[in-house]
Amino acid sequence: MSNEAELRISPVGLDATGHKVLQVVLALLGDEDGIRCALLDADDASGHLVIVDMDSQQGRSVFPGLSSGQVKLLLGGPPASGRNIVSLAKPVHVNALRDMLLKICRRMQVQLDASLHDLKAPAAAPMPATDDTAPAAAPDLLTILSNARREGSVLALAIDGDELVLVNGATRAFAALREGAEERLFAVGPEQLACRQIDEADFESRTHGRTLGALDNLLWQCAVHAEPDRLPAGIGDETPVRLKAWPNFTRQGFRNDYFRIAAALARQPASCAQLVETTGLDRRSVVGFITACNAVGLLVALPPEGADPEKVTPLHKAATPERRGLLARLAQRLGLAQA
Amino acid sequence: MNGMAQEKIIFTGPVGAGKTSAIAAISDVPPVRTDVACRGEERAIKDTTTVAMDYSYIQLDDGRRVHLYGTPGQARFDFMWELLTRNGLGLVLLINNDHPEPLRQLDFYLDAFADFIRQTGVVIGVTRMGIADRARLDDYQARLFERGQVYPVFEIDGRSGDDVRILVQALLAVLTI
Numbered sequence A: 001m002s003n004e005a006e007l008r009i010s011p012v013g014l015d016a017t018g019h020k021v022l023q024v025v026l027a028l029l030g031d032e033d034g035i036r037c038a039l040l041d042a043d044d045a046s047g048h049l050v051i052v053d054m055d056s057q058q059g060r061s062v063f064p065g066l067s068s069g070q071v072k073l074l075l076g077g078p079p080a081s082g083r084n085i086v087s088l089a090k091p092v093h094v095n096a097l098r099d100m101l102l103k104i105c106r107r108m109q110v111q112l113d114a115s116l117h118d119l120k121a122p123a124a125a126p127m128p129a130t131d132d133t134a135p136a137a138a139p140d141l142l143t144i145l146s147n148a149r150r151e152g153s154v155l156a157l158a159i160d161g162d163e164l165v166l167v168n169g170a171t172r173a174f175a176a177l178r179e180g181a182e183e184r185l186f187a188v189g190p191e192q193l194a195c196r197q198i199d200e201a202d203f204e205s206r207t208h209g210r211t212l213g214a215l216d217n218l219l220w221q222c223a224v225h226a227e228p229d230r231l232p233a234g235i236g237d238e239t240p241v242r243l244k245a246w247p248n249f250t251r252q253g254f255r256n257d258y259f260r261i262a263a264a265l266a267r268q269p270a271s272c273a274q275l276v277e278t279t280g281l282d283r284r285s286v287v288g289f290i291t292a293c294n295a296v297g298l299l300v301a302l303p304p305e306g307a308d309p310e311k312v313t314p315l316h317k318a319a320t321p322e323r324r325g326l327l328a329r330l331a332q333r334l335g336l337a338q339a
Numbered sequence B: 001m002n003g004m005a006q007e008k009i010i011f012t013g014p015v016g017a018g019k020t021s022a023i024a025a026i027s028d029v030p031p032v033r034t035d036v037a038c039r040g041e042e043r044a045i046k047d048t049t050t051v052a053m054d055y056s057y058i059q060l061d062d063g064r065r066v067h068l069y070g071t072p073g074q075a076r077f078d079f080m081w082e083l084l085t086r087n088g089l090g091l092v093l094l095i096n097n098d099h100p101e102p103l104r105q106l107d108f109y110l111d112a113f114a115d116f117i118r119q120t121g122v123v124i125g126v127t128r129m130g131i132a133d134r135a136r137l138d139d140y141q142a143r144l145f146e147r148g149q150v151y152p153v154f155e156i157d158g159r160s161g162d163d164v165r166i167l168v169q170a171l172l173a174v175l176t177i
């Protein structure tokens, strides 16, 4: 299950060899770079990305009619430049085309994939942990905060009628109204928790002069605090997940177990079960990390083959045993938990 | 000092990013400026250039030392970075957030050290965060995302031993997982 938007590619005017090269490159992108694209028919020039053979009659006639929003990759022909236009000289080699497409796809996915905007602005839906066997249960804090983040809603959270925290999902901010308010919210069950919608002006006036925190920080802490023993909905034990970015640990307290899970996931997509095995950590840590990353929109669930180690190019080489020994001693010497 | 030791961690980044401070914050002795000879093995043996680097070390309990080198801040030495990093353990990249274009600096250094990073690993520390509001940590995350690179990135104070130790800890996690 992938929640990434698929990139559609139109091949225009490519000859048989050009088509073969493109197909090989797309297979490599899918298998090794985890980027999946849909190749449209030769007469369908509606793709997000249009690859045009400028030495062909069809290419030259279609090119001027393409929309300015489409990205154009021109093969051969005279050098061209302009917004959304890149060119590649002929003969087109697999490696050169792959590098070029990799760059383009990554740029375009940033614009395309709604969940990517999650890194910067409210958008896609991270899946909150829900208990589908008990639909009538009151939503827990993690679900409430995740929904506010997704929907951009503005809320007041209270225990026993005492409002403790105000949340603004639109600006992704929160403010504690009392000392230790967050911890009190984390400590109670969903039955004791009350939440009501307030308007933005209310949020503004009541938080005036208070320190605003990042909602993602609150969500992260909430997810970690909950120490869930089950994965978020939509992610199974064997579902490979990809980490979109290294989490912002700056004010999250620093946990070596999370560093190790993040390092493993940064290397290549993996499932919860695989992470437990590669890190040697207990399942609770891994579930906590996955839940927290999911809550702040840093995870992408992949189709089952996404974590096949044979198909993924690791970001770094593994250290030799000798180096590992040295690094472990360094960790010890610096008073760091054993890496 | 002539050649470079192998058990080394390289600290790099633009002028004023906090390289000297960070090395000083975790090393056993205050960093010194030292001339390091870079000998191009592919080139003629006598083709040797020296670069002034910050140098200090951390002594391990078995007597070995992990050497810490800080590259000079100016990019004019970038042609030698391949040699300076050869056989190194990993890279600590510091970016001063009050630089006019911190994200371009990030791109520049990640590209310049791309091979070394592929062979080992990198951790990024963003320093001087409170001074000028040029970019937030999620801008760095987003830039790394665009580059397709999930590298550890932290907001740190380059002068704080605790902060620099966190960087090293993340680097060790990356290198040993």
Ligand SMILES: Nc1nc2c(ncn2[C@@H]2O[C@H](COP(=O)(O)OP(=O)(O)OP(=O)(O)O)[C@@H](O)[C@H]2O)c(=O)[nH]1
Pocket: B013, B014, B015, B016, B017, B018, B019, B020, B021, B022, B070, B072, B073, B074, B126, B127, B128, B129, B131, B156, B157, B158, B159
């Ligand atoms: N406010 C603040 N100051 C810092 C931080 N890190 C370093 N500094 C200060 O910034 C200045 C530059 O730090 P250095 O450690 O000399 O930087 P450098 O990277 O070695 O600089 P060059 O050797 O010139 O390339 C010093 O005055 C440090 O005390 C930080 O995180 N915040």
Ligand SMILES: [Mg+2]
Pocket: B019, B020, B021, B054, B070
């Ligand atoms: Mg210095």
